[in-house]
Amino acid sequence: MNHDRIEFANSLRGFAALAVACGHLIGLFWLFPRTVSVFTGTPEMVPILPDPMLSHIVLWPVNLGVLGVAIFFLISGMVIPISLxxxxxxxxxAARVMRLFPTYAACFTIVLCAIWLGTWYFHVPWPLQTRDIIFHFVPGLRALAGTRHIDSVVWTLEVELCFYVVCAMAVSLFRRNSLFIFAIPIILAVAASAQSFFPPLFIISIAPYLTFMFVGVAFFFLHTRRISALQAITIFGIVVASTIVAWVSVLGLNYLFDIGRSYLVGLFVFTFCYRFPGLVPHGRFVRFMANISYPFYLVHAVPGYALMRIIANDAGMPRTFAILSAFALAISIAAVIHYAIEIPTRRLSGRIQTDGHSAKIMAGSPPIISSKASAVGSLAKMSVRVFQRSCV
Known part of the structure; x- marks a missing residue:
């Protein structure tokens, strides 16, 4: 493998996290005070006029926050098959749970502290119910329970978790380098377009994002030379078409036009960086942001909103100072959590995964896909179990 191209994906993590933070702290905070009030539990901010021009730039025509999420999804689609x-x-x-959940729990605790400090400062009631908090500590369980979003970013982690489950169920296809793996986004798109015939399923509600992540899987197949360039073009076309169908079916045509262009630009950025990895910066700060990207992504929003709400709107400090303070706070908290929690749990995650590597043949693949089944039989079994057993 070309290690430069793997490094490009790691570097993009840092840029993606910063893009999301820019969209939230520079754009959303100033233009959508009602949203900030909902997530922080603080009184709605008095508008500071005129609106900062930069706030509009980071949200339109390309929403940097959405672009960053799109890049995160593509990176996961490309690297998860390697871990699998x-x-x-x-x-x-088990390794993914160990790698993600402890760090998330720590970051969500920080979010709760930020909400408490904001409500204490503004002398307003505590806005959260105990049930919502408990379920929120376990991503995925929150979605299934239908409780409220508290930190504004957990939904993306839940998409990731569901993608892990789908990939684990199709492990036999991955290990045989079977192109039938790309039947999954087609199945998801068909299910999304026919969702009225299914009972409410979480996996269908996030089908647009899951199908998009399989574009990253296509990059993995191309990167590892499992497919030719011509095959890659065909597969990319199929997966993108499936994403569009799922998107229109679940989210609507207007949402596709409003948000889809940011995903398209994210795909272009990812493709450009894949094609020209030497142009992607790899400096010390980039590596640092890539390393702390996960906790930074989790803690930048609500704590940043709460701090900026106090600094800019209540204390009357300059906007630039408020934004820089929020970024500094998020980076500092993320760095502490990265070194104190994320690194140790990542090492434990690696041991969980590699300790069983020699026995993986005995462990076998999930019962959903039999390595001895025919290609048609494998695909049929996979399609049934994907919608009966995943993320319901």
């Missing part, structure tokens, strides 16, 4: 190849499907899932 290192162990059994069960160890893979």
């Amino acid at each position: 190849s290192k162990s059994s499907w069960l160890r893979f899932l």
Whole structure:
């Protein structure tokens, strides 16, 4: 493998996290005070006129926050198959839980502290119910329980978790380098377009994002030379078309036009960086932001909103100072959590995954896909179980 191209994906993590933070702290905070009030539990901010021009620039015509999320999804689609190849499907899932959940719990605790400080400062009632908080500590469970969003970013983690489950269920296809893996986005698109015939399923509600992540899987197949350039073009076309169908079916045509262009630009940025990895910066700060990108992504929003709400609107400090303070706070908290929690749990996650590598053949693949089944039989079994057993 070309290690420069792997490094490009790692560097993009930092840029993606910064893009999301710019969209939220520079754009959304100033233009959507009602949203800020909902997430922080503080009184709605008095508009500071005129609106900062930069706030409009980071949200239109390309929303930097959405672009950053799109890049995160593509990175996951590209690198998760690599992790999946290192162990059994069960160890893979256990390792992902160990890698993600402790850090998320720590970051969500910080979010709760920020909400408490904001409500204490403005002398307003505590806005959250205990049930919502408990479910929110377990991403995925929150979505299934239908409780409220508290930190504004957990939904993307829940999409990631569902993608992990789908990939683990299709592990046999990945290990055989089967192109039938790209039947999954087609199945998701068909299910999304026929959602009225299904009971409410979480996996269908996030089908647009899951299908998009399979574009990243196509990059993985191309990167590892499992497919030719001509095959890649065909597969990219199929997956993108499936994404559009799922998007229109679940989210609507207007949403596709409003948000889809940011995903399209994210795909262009990712493709450009894949094609020209040497042009992607790899400096010390870029590596640092890539390393802390996960906790930074989790803690930048609500704590940043609460701090900016006090600094800019209540204390009357300059906007630039408020924005820089929010970024500094998020980076500082993320760095502490990265070194104190994320690194140790990442090492433990690696041990969970690699300890079972020698026994992965005995562990076998999930019962959903039999390695001895025919290609048609495998695809049929996979399609049934994807919608019966994943993320319901």
